[in-house]
Amino acid sequence: MAFMLAAAASAVGLGNLWRFPYLAAQYGGGIFLLVYLVLVVTFGFALMITEVAIGRHTGLSGVEAFRTLHRRFSCIGWIVNLIPLIILPYYCVIGGWVMRYLHAYLTYTREGRIAEIAGDTFFADFIAAPALPLQYGLLFILMTFGVVAWGLKHGIERSNKILMPLLLIMALAIAGYSLLQDGAMEGLKFYLMPDFSKFSYKTVLGAMGQMFYSLSLAMGIMITYGSYMRGEDNIEKSVRQIEWVDTGVSLLCGLMIIPAVFAFSGGSAEAMNAGPGLMFITLPRVFANTGYAAAIGGVFFTLALFAALTSAISLMETVVASIHDTFKTSRAFACLVTLLLTALLAVPSALGYGVWKHVTFFTDMSFLDFFDFLSNSVLMPVAALFTCLFVGWIIGPHVIINEAAGLRGFKHPRLYVVMIRYVAPLLITIILISSMLSGLGLFKI
Ligand code: PHE
Numbered sequence: 001m002a003f004m005l006a007a008a009a010s011a012v013g014l015g016n017l018w019r020f021p022y023l024a025a026q027y028g029g030g031i032f033l034l035v036y037l038v039l040v041v042t043f044g045f046a047l048m049i050t051e052v053a054i055g056r057h058t059g060l061s062g063v064e065a066f067r068t069l070h071r072r073f074s075c076i077g078w079i080v081n082l083i084p085l086i087i088l089p090y091y092c093v094i095g096g097w098v099m100r101y102l103h104a105y106l107t108y109t110r111e112g113r114i115a116e117i118a119g120d121t122f123f124a125d126f127i128a129a130p131a132l133p134l135q136y137g138l139l140f141i142l143m144t145f146g147v148v149a150w151g152l153k154h155g156i157e158r159s160n161k162i163l164m165p166l167l168l169i170m171a172l173a174i175a176g177y178s179l180l181q182d183g184a185m186e187g188l189k190f191y192l193m194p195d196f197s198k199f200s201y202k203t204v205l206g207a208m209g210q211m212f213y214s215l216s217l218a219m220g221i222m223i224t225y226g227s228y229m230r231g232e233d234n235i236e237k238s239v240r241q242i243e244w245v246d247t248g249v250s251l252l253c254g255l256m257i258i259p260a261v262f263a264f265s266g267g268s269a270e271a272m273n274a275g276p277g278l279m280f281i282t283l284p285r286v287f288a289n290t291g292y293a294a295a296i297g298g299v300f301f302t303l304a305l306f307a308a309l310t311s312a313i314s315l316m317e318t319v320v321a322s323i324h325d326t327f328k329t330s331r332a333f334a335c336l337v338t339l340l341l342t343a344l345l346a347v348p349s350a351l352g353y354g355v356w357k358h359v360t361f362f363t364d365m366s367f368l369d370f371f372d373f374l375s376n377s378v379l380m381p382v383a384a385l386f387t388c389l390f391v392g393w394i395i396g397p398h399v400i401i402n403e404a405a406g407l408r409g410f411k412h413p414r415l416y417v418v419m420i421r422y423v424a425p426l427l428i429t430i431i432l433i434s435s436m437l438s439g440l441g442l443f444k445i
Contacts, residue, residue: 004238006314007216007225009160011246013311014094015214017304020250021257022278027206028198029190029258033251035199036207040247043427044211046419047384048222048239050391053403055226056235062220062322065227069395076386081322083219083383086375088315089345090368092144095308096136096350097280098301100126103136105297117297118288123280127353134350141342144312148320149335160310167303171252174300178260178286187262191254201434208431209376214246216311218380218387221318235404236411260286276368316342345371377435385428392421 024032058065063077101117108114116122127133178184212218229235257279264285265271274281283300287293316338324334348356352367361370391400397417404410 003225003229003233004241005157005161006228007222007238007242008245009157009164009310010216010221010225010314011214011242011311012164012249012307014091014098014304014308015210015311016246016250016253017307018094018276018279019213020210021254022275023206023210024191024254025258025261025272025278026275027203028195030192030194031196031198032203032207033191033254034194035203036210036250037247039204039207039211040215040243042419043208043424044215044217045239045243046416046424047217047387048215048243049235049404049416050387050400050420051217051220051222052226052229052235052239053400054391055223056229056231057399057403059227061224061227061325062318063326065220065223066390069399070390073390073394076383076390077220079379079383079386080218080220080223081318081326083375083379084221084315084318084322085341086345086371086379087213087219088312088319089141089342090349090371091308091312091315092141092342093133093137093346093349093368094276095140095144095305095312096133096138097127098304098308099140100132100136101280101284102298102301102305105294105301109294114293115288118284118293122284123277127277128357130355133354134347137346137350138343140308140312141339141346144309144316145335145339145342147309147313148316149332149339157310160306163303163306167307168249168252170300170303171249171256174283174286174296175252175256175259177290178256178263181260181263181289184259184263187259188255190262191258201431204427205377205381205431205435208428209380212380212384213376214250215243216314218383219318220322221314224318224321232406234406234408257282264289378432381428381432385425385432388420388424388428392417392425397421 024036026032054065054069055061058068060068062081063074066077066080067074104117104122105114108117179188216222226235229238260282261271261274261278264282271281272278284293284297287297287300290296319338319342320331320334323329323337324331327334329337348359348367349371352359352369356367360366361373365373391397397413397420400420401410401413401416410416
């Protein structure tokens, strides 16, 4: 139960609310959804079982877990440990966006400015502001830090049991409301019907990165949670449950946002390409349309803040634990270093749409996009590739299969072996190479 709650709280977060809908919009709707689902039930399933089983088998996390399995391969743990450190700072910046909206919904009614939030320029003005995004980002970092450093985690987890279902009910109601608006059906079609002409390696790369991100895979988190599991618990079943919950929430968030884009922006292609801002631009319009913007916006962004906070806590815990373990520092010192590093690395992400707008990477990526790309599309596939090769060819898949089998047996051992030895490594390699070549301009689909 503790494992399930911790894993679900880590998995459900901004990845579902903010990242999934905008990627689905960007990568062609239905086709993205289809590729995503296929990846989750095959590759994602195998990888999560692997991580949880490594954790339970060794009773350790990160570098130590890999070192115990094979002393020459602790280096995989190093890559895995680096990833949360890259994600955490920009995750907190987006958490800051959520706080900004919450703050606006709570105070603008009094000032008679509530309509502004749904205005065309509210989001753009906010992220381009000189200091505001950074201030909110730092506030979010401090909140997360407070919980991690002073051990308020249990309180948060307890409230999460109530707030998470509330968020779901609210998302369901918002999705239902948007679907009733004119033009929403077009959006529903776009979201659910795959258009195969929009398929490219980018769809797969995007969906794969999102899968790692949303399921909190390839960064050692599930290894740590697996180490809390008891021998008699059924790994396969727990993993399936987490996948159901997380994927269900993502699907629902897409349903809440994508049809609304069509309904409230006239289905313009431009609005679909709103990128990372999609949720923040679309939802306020829906809320304004209901006539109860302040109340609905206030409650929604409070719930979203909690979902974001629990995920950020699990990210920060991981960074603290890996500094604490690797450098054998005290926990307090590890906390302090994490706080400073996070705050420092958050600066470019927070200012990258404003003061530092002129700094871009590759094809016009801002700092935030770049960190997101680096972690999800480069480092996580690499970490997952190494994990698969390590398990498939070095320690052997039987270690995982025996661990996961426990008392009840493992359902599809053959399938697992084929997946971890051949399918997953091959898929990741092809995708990584084609994206690198196309990044260098040598190859185009
Ligand atoms: N899975 C979380 C989400 O969907 C994000 C996260 C990633 C949390 C990595 C912890 C670790 O928001």
